[in-house]
Amino acid sequence: MEISQGRLRADIEANAAFGAVDADEGRGRTLLTGSDADRRARERFVDRLRDADLDVRVDAVGNVAGRWTPPGCDPGAAPVAIGSHLDSVPRGGIFDGPLGTYAGLEAVRAMQDADVAPGRPVDVVAFTEEEGARFGIGTLGSSVAAGGRDVADALDLVDDEGVTLRERLDAIGFRGDDGIDPASWSAWVELHIEQGTRLTDAGADVGVVEAITGITNCEVAVAGEADHAGSTPMYERTDALAAGAEFVRDVERAAEEVAADRESAVATVGQGTIEPNARNIVPGEVRFQLDLRDTDAGTMDRLVERCRTSLARLERTRGVETDIDRYRTSPPTPMADRCVGAADDAAAARGADAVRLHSAAVHDTANLADATDVGLLFAPSVDGASHSPREWTDWEDCATAAGVLAATVRRLAAGD
Amino acid sequence: MEISQGRLRADIEANAAFGAVDADEGRGRTLLTGSDADRRARERFVDRLRDADLDVRVDAVGNVAGRWTPPGCDPGAAPVAIGSHLDSVPRGGIFDGPLGTYAGLEAVRAMQDADVAPGRPVDVVAFTEEEGARFGIGTLGSSVAAGGRDVADALDLVDDEGVTLRERLDAIGFRGDDGIDPASWSAWVELHIEQGTRLTDAGADVGVVEAITGITNCEVAVAGEADHAGSTPMYERTDALAAGAEFVRDVERAAEEVAADRESAVATVGQGTIEPNARNIVPGEVRFQLDLRDTDAGTMDRLVERCRTSLARLERTRGVETDIDRYRTSPPTPMADRCVGAADDAAAARGADAVRLHSAAVHDTANLADATDVGLLFAPSVDGASHSPREWTDWEDCATAAGVLAATVRRLAAGD
Structure with a gap:
């Protein structure tokens, strides 16, 4: 099962063009929910899901999921879901969110290329408004999906320009009526950049999160x-x-x-x-x-x-x-033992140097823990830079972490 | 030698009408240099000086002085000068400045009424822009008069609206060409409100300042x-x-x-x-x-x-x-021993309870110490309130302090 570093990089770099900003150092972007940059990023993501033969759904708050039903699997089995988000803070980096989203897709493509056919479907997901940069509430889309927030309340949220989330999503054509229900998932795993220096300090390839702070x-x-x-x-x-x-x-x-x-x-x-x-x-x-x-x-x-x-x-x-x-x-969110175990095993199997750590920031994964078993992987952040154009993860590290993600999903989706 | 509390109060209250502001508590005013309120306050002051037969001078930065040449005195003798300022901070009180200015005039009127004829002329002075509220530099007018600041530099100062002091003074007709030279004075004494609670805490009538901080x-x-x-x-x-x-x-x-x-x-x-x-x-x-x-x-x-x-x-x-x-x-400014001594004697002679203290704020008097012997008297401030409409000094305390000022001037101007 081979990760294509070039394919993953091309996806992240193409996505980085949407909302790109000038920066003296590094590469930055501003991708606010419902902006034209958001529309283009979402449309490209949907195109890439379909390119890999995934069935795309969009829910009421704009969360996007593409389902891969591997040949020979039970289409009614609870899927394993993977992904992250596409939005950014103002002048944020190009990996925070997109790495996990496109690594999710790359994991599916790698399994497809290697003729790996897990026993469960796999959902690749991008959640809406993780950063809270436009509507003031972080991890918004995942909180609605996991049942922690009412759909209508979320759609009624108003941004600084007095425009509702409903209007923003309608304007870009991403207020859907499909269901994306984490409670129906067997497990969820997210790959995210660390936003700290523990991995680089330890010289590790990937972090296996035990708990979100x-x-x-x-x-x-x-x-x-x-x-x-x-x-x-x-x-x-x-x-x-x-x-x-x-x-x-x-x-x-x-x-x-x-x-x-x-x-x-x-x-x-x-x-x-x-x-x-x-x-x-x-x-x-x-x-x-x-x-x-x-x-x-x-x-x-x-x-x-x-x-x-x-x-x-x-x-x-x-x-x-x-x-x-x-x-x-x-509240703190412990990761599910079986997700942590699968990630440990996956890293070992792929020869990746993994360390256990905690997540010092909140992610969509914290919301999803209310609905299903969750896991969270970290890729190394150069100098720990985050929410800045200086945020960076080397392409090789992106690929290594995506490989661990793919191997983790393969284990979790193997079918019982 | 009787102070007329009613006459002094009428002057301060009439002055308080210029730039008066609404306040839930107390009485406030905003009198910025060169404003229409400033023009009217100055014109009234000049009228009142002339009513008492004083010869009015206006210098290049708008400082105003009225000279009383008592009958039989040597008109060439170095005068004793007394006064303060008329301007205020935004939403300031009605006593900070005007008390000392009009008490100076009242001291002269009291001597006139009592046929007290000192051997030296007496100047009653109002300095420009003491608060620095319009041009950003406190005690501006006295610093120019005392030679600490160049006239042209002062006139070139620009306020927040981009208007120079020169233009502001021209607009109200108070850029004069008379000389007001503190170096030619025998002594200067200012009466000001304390802006603290040491006098009221001690139950004293008047403070005799030993040094300005x-x-x-x-x-x-x-x-x-x-x-x-x-x-x-x-x-x-x-x-x-x-x-x-x-x-x-x-x-x-x-x-x-x-x-x-x-x-x-x-x-x-x-x-x-x-x-x-x-x-x-x-x-x-x-x-x-x-x-x-x-x-x-x-x-x-x-x-x-x-x-x-x-x-x-x-x-x-x-x-x-x-x-x-x-x-x-x-730098700190010590008061002249002979001014402090005269004030002590004056308070004792009038049966006023005086305490020695320091001034914790800077006043025009600090600049004038570079040019002549200076003294500073304080009147009690209710609750120490200052730079606020809540600033207050009881009318009886105003009159008592004005009486000590008059007696101090009488001693200093007695002629040697």
Whole structure:
């Protein structure tokens, strides 16, 4: 079973032309859901599915699937599904999404070329709006398919220009009426770029994900008193920024302590505002946006608890008023043992150097875990660059990972 | 020598009508240099100076002075000058500036009414653009008058609408050609609102300023590495905000330690930016604006040194790159002993409860210290509110402070 690196590369490069942007370094693209670039990318994908004799379906939110029913297989058997997404963030890279989507198709073509005929059908899928770059909600298409979000609610979402997803999909001819139902799948496997440096650091060919991290977002407010920077002596101040600075340090310290035992635990204060933010006024309020992640839900709870403890201490020691709103939690998602096992075996069989790791970002796979057994593979990212034209995966690494994907699917679709 | 509280109040209230703004609480005004409100405020001031038989001069940058030559005095003797400014910040209060300006005139009227005839002329002065709200440079008019800034340079300054100070003054008819030369004065005394709570905390009637604080402004940059908030383990981060948080705490701690010995020392990180300021990206850079103040230049240097030490430590311990730019320093200004002494004696003679203090904000008086002996008096500010419609000084306190001003001028202008 041979992967054609040239065929896979040609697909990814052709796809990269849709929404291509100028970049000083690397190759970038902006592919927003419902744009003309999206229409052309989807039409080409459909053409390529049909070129490989796959039966194409498009569902109500524009998710696209091509079904291969191998000769001699039971067409009623639960299929194995593979794929990813085609959309990008603004000025994103050319591999994030398209690699997994076209590697899925290449896996089918490789099986076809080698006369490998699994006992189950194989679906090759591209989900709508994974990045959330146009409608603000990431992994949108897969969440609808997996039953986690209502179709009508999704179609009613409005972008920054006041246009609904329904209108965007109608405009490009990709609001379909076919069914794409992950609950009917035997398993799902996605190949994605790592967006980190663990694979390149380890010199590995492919990553076998054991769990997708959970993410908790909190908004934290610290209120002090805005005062004149000259006439307010130090002992009379209730400086919201000074208090907030202690909080930022406490969050970092808490995460470092937890991460000493489990590297997957991270906490980030990435965003903040100061009020009134004037050089000669003692800050009256600061607000922070927090991003806390781990593959263990209890650890995430513990990190939030450490934030609360810090704020309670600041209220006592500094007289500030504080508030923490844990407004969103996406729980950790363990991968199915049989998918992880199949991927391990596939890598070994193909002589690929695989390492186990966790996914520090959320992917469509996390939604699909609610409906079926899921697996996730990573290809190496040069320098870990992501969501940038500098994002890169060497073509040889793309092909190697696609080969592991094909061998994984072959095992999962072998038929029981 | 009686102060007429009603006459002083009528002047301040009439002046408050120019540029008056609506406010839920208090009384506010926006009086920007060269506006129609400024023209009307100046014209009324000139009328009131003339009503008291003062000879009015207007200099090249619009500073206005009215000279009283008391009967029997030597008209060639160096005058004593008193006054303040009429302009305001956007939505400022009605006392900041006008109190000192009209109390100066009231002091002259009180001496006239009481047939007090000092041996020196008295100038009552309103300086242009003290707040810097239109042309970005505070205490502009007094800096030109005192020789610290070139007239042509000042007139060429451009506001946000692209209009020069020259054009603004021409438009309201207040670009004059008279001389107003602080170097020719025997002394200068300004009455201003405190903009703090030390007087009300002490239950005092008037503050006798010993020194005006120096101010140093620094811009600080801390550069780390922007990274993905999920895929970058804690131990691989160079988080600019976490480092910046340590810096903010260090600045606060340094100021608290210094302020344990001298309350006038304050340090404020009031303004900051985070780049890229996204919830799911480890901050790559933070920038802070610092405001460090004290009445002792050596202490200010020491505070800046503590900032540098903190940044050097962060470079070592966290691998960030840092930069500190001390881009502006206005040195501390001691008041002249004879002005402070005259004010103390004046307060005692009038039965006013006076306290010695420092000025935590810069005033026109700081510029004039380069040219003549200066003194500065404070009237109590309710709740310390300043640069806000909530700014307030009780009318009785205005009159008491004006009385101390009049008695101070009487002593300084007695003639040697």
